[in-house]
């Protein structure tokens with residue numbers, strides 16, 4: 357697909373160091389737990405919107421000698437992911453720069469197509485899912501997991517963090533994404549005609565000193581150094597001074613002994629219809 361608006365998609369988080377550092381902490385054990393029981397060595401898997409590739413590497417280790425391909429739009433992020441894969445000697449893993457709307461692979465070339473925290477950033481979510489289904493073989497799997505920012509529960513309450521949650525979502529919608537993607541995943545798969553479907557939800561919960569420090573400091577830094585904050589100012593949703601106040605609130609929250617942050621993540625595991633076995 358080459359529609360002009362798709363080329364201008366705006367990735368809300370951007371690829372600032374504070375964002376990548378946090379994404380690189382993710383593991384296949386957690387982020388693909390809903391998929392792991394279906395995986396077998398030798399399967400071919402595509403990880404769409406793989407980012408820094410920490411999840412992709414875990415999947416490649418499990419599926420060897422099966423080929424795993426990590427795909428993303430960000431060249432710099434992929435360069436770093438490639439260096440890390442080489443350092444670990446993962447010969448069945450490679451990375452490609454491309455868009456989910458136009459996957460550079462023939463029909464039915466993978467056993468599994470997976471996307472973690474990607475659909476929430478896409479303008480054309482139905483088109484993206486159809487393209488992932490295209491490259492999966494009949495009987496193969498499409499696995500998608502996304503957050504739902506409408507479920508944020510945190511403590512202790514701070515009016516600037518409340519304001520951040522509101523401004524963040526408004527900015528995200530204006531960018532064309534869907535911060536409350538989690539609750540809409542079943543509808544997305546239904547619309548694509550995937551009837552063999554398992555939906556599950558899990559909670560990310562930060563409630564130790566290390567976890568709240570990482571989360572709070574990361575959002576303080578992201579607000580001031582990534583496109584997330586810049587765009588909120590550009591759209592007129594917050595001033596620079598208000599971003600500073602939100603960042604200060606996150607820093608204070610990060611070290612509060614009562615700090616807790618939780619929100620849900622919804623996962624969909626869909627089997628592509630096997631034409632040979634359908635009536």
Ligand SMILES: C[S@@+](CC[C@H](N)C(=O)[O-])C[C@H]1O[C@@H](n2cnc3c(N)ncnc32)[C@H](O)[C@@H]1O
Pocket residue numbers: 365367369379380382387404405406407408409411427428429430433454455456457471472473474477478
């Ligand atoms: C929130 S990050 C998730 C990264 C990784 N999957 C993880 O969970 O750590 C979303 C990723 O999707 C990528 N992305 C956004 N739009 C995309 C598109 N149209 N095609 C491919 N990747 C895209 C971004 O560059 C970013 O690396």
